[in-house]
Amino acid sequence: MELPEAKEKFIQAWGAFGSQWGINRSMAQVHALLLISPGPLSTEDVMDQLNISRGNANMNLRALIDWHLVDRILKTGERREYFQAEKDVWKVATHITRERKKRELEPMVRFLGELKQTSGNTAEVKAFKQMAADLHDLTGRIDAVLERSTRSDVQWFLKAASTLLR
Amino acid sequence: MELPEAKEKFIQAWGAFGSQWGINRSMAQVHALLLISPGPLSTEDVMDQLNISRGNANMNLRALIDWHLVDRILKTGERREYFQAEKDVWKVATHITRERKKRELEPMVRFLGELKQTSGNTAEVKAFKQMAADLHDLTGRIDAVLERSTRSDVQWFLKAASTLLR
């Protein structure tokens, strides 16, 4: 396969994959484009290559910066901002994991904890509280595993080990 | 908190959580309702409790069966079908993980593998192939971890161990 086709397919696939996981398609596509671009791109480059509006490009670039997946680059003597993706896929995975953990998983764990206090003793209440407790336990464990596996020291260790074992 | 309020909040929260992760809100809500119901429910029960249409209830119940999260129950002497959620949250997590792995992650791993064959030697092609290779490696490792951690024997072992360690 030649580059232009591969590039296009990759951007489409990354966008579709993202939207299956609740990440907006454009944000994933902008990320894909930056991931495979050797150098930093300007907002206009992104607009042109993905055929999206300035507002859309800008909004998603900011969101990606917010997720720590993209850095703002200022070239000396140029006013325009450039954007560059974090290329280390381990870091990418870590940042995505930590953000979603913080924004979505942790609030769910807290909420399930609260539900365990529901009052009553009927069969229905018991089934409810049991489920809340089980889910609280499960999500808490998942949270703990993700916490450990995305700690920067563990990251460093895992990456080094897996390079050696390659 | 009293049951009706807790129930309502749980269904809403599970629905919102699901839709953040690319699972349709109604499907997650039907699942939530069945998870906290002590016995099996009929399509009508689901329709009434969630205020959704028959088509919607039916479609999502079938989808949940497809995901191995819900079983069809036939009561003797009754024509109507009943539905009951798998209550073991470890199994729930396993089934969700395995389905998404199969439907979404595995195709992505294969696709990234293909992209590594892109032809060319420019800086742009090299950056592209490097990223494809790195992502292929990363997604492949994640796939392997999920494969191992959702094997039914491992499930059994983990569940037993974590009960002992509680």
Add this chain to the structure above:
DNA sequence: AAATAGTTTCAATAATATTTGGAAGTACAT
């Protein structure tokens, strides 16, 4: 074999999420 009770399908509709494009804002240069 007709009536009944239930399930499934799917085109139309509604709800939700995304995208646009222009106006407002900001900061640098002249």
Add this chain to the structure above:
DNA sequence: ATGTACTTCCAAATATTATTGAAACTATTT
């Protein structure tokens, strides 16, 4: 301080996705 080059915001338009509801279908009962 005005013009210029750019960024950000946001209400309106569009696209996408989910939901409805009624008709078609299937299985059971009389």
